[in-house]
Amino acid sequence: MPRPEDFHREQVLTKIQNVFWIKGYNGTSMQDLVDASGLNRSSIYNSFGNKMELYKLVLKNYQHENKTVLDQICSNKNGLASIQSLFDVTIDYMINDKERKGCMFINCNTEMGNQNILLQEITKNNQETLVQFFKDLIEKGKKDGSIQINKDSITLAYYLVSSFQGLRITGMNTKNRSFLESIVENIIKTIT
Structure with missing residues (x-):
């Protein structure tokens, strides 16, 4: 019979997650964990x-x-305001990301995306989830009138995911809030 765990699993996972997030998969040793x-x-x-x-x-x-977090940011707002809030909160996060951790999924894609088929499935699933999330917000915005552009919602969703991921990478090296906000302003103009 296996011995019961005598530690708080979620706390341990959070600590381990932070190590992988900062060092990446290849940079993390078992001793680090x-x-x-x-x-x-x-x-x-x-x-x-x-x-x-x-x-x-x-x-x-x-x-x-x-x-x-995404669900909390976007609750009780129209479609466009939800998208704007998501980018605004992301800028705040990037400005305060002193360790330059960035996004764990982007880090995984750039480090390991072509090396492990199971990781490819996880990162692809994450991207599909993000695309669907943005698609839902765009459709919500079209229904509530906050987004009036007459383009396919899925195409706009992929554009927003690409823009969001690019912003996350840019924010690892650029902490200038006004520069980051001007990027977001241009992204938002594209969908309105």
């Missing part, structure tokens, strides 16, 4: 699996956290 989690190697392996399984787990956790 041991040090961050306070668990020994066998506890990590027994509770979470190998390093790749653990990485996939924290990516899924990160996706869930982001979805929750």
Whole structure:
């Protein structure tokens, strides 16, 4: 019979997620995970699996956290205001990202996107979720009149995802709020 875990699983995952987020998959050693989690190697392996399984787990956790935040940002606003709020909150996050962590999914795509088919599935799923999220906001905006552009919602959603991801990368190296806000202003003009 397996021994019960004597640690708080979510707290350990948060610590491990932060290590992967800062160092990336290849830059993170098992010793880094041991040090961050306070668990020994066998506890990590027994509770979470190998390093790749653990990485996939924290990516899924990160996706869930982001979805929750996105839903909170966009609640009780019209479609355009929701999109604007999402970009505004992202700028705030980027300005305050002193560790230059960026987006964990973008980091994963650039580091590992062509190396592991299971990671490709996870990152593709995340992108599809983000596209659907923006598509829903665009359609909401078309219904409430805040978005009046007569273009296909899915095309606009892919444009917004591409713009959002580009902004996230730009924000890792640029902390000039007015510059970032002018980028967002141009993005918003494109969809109105």
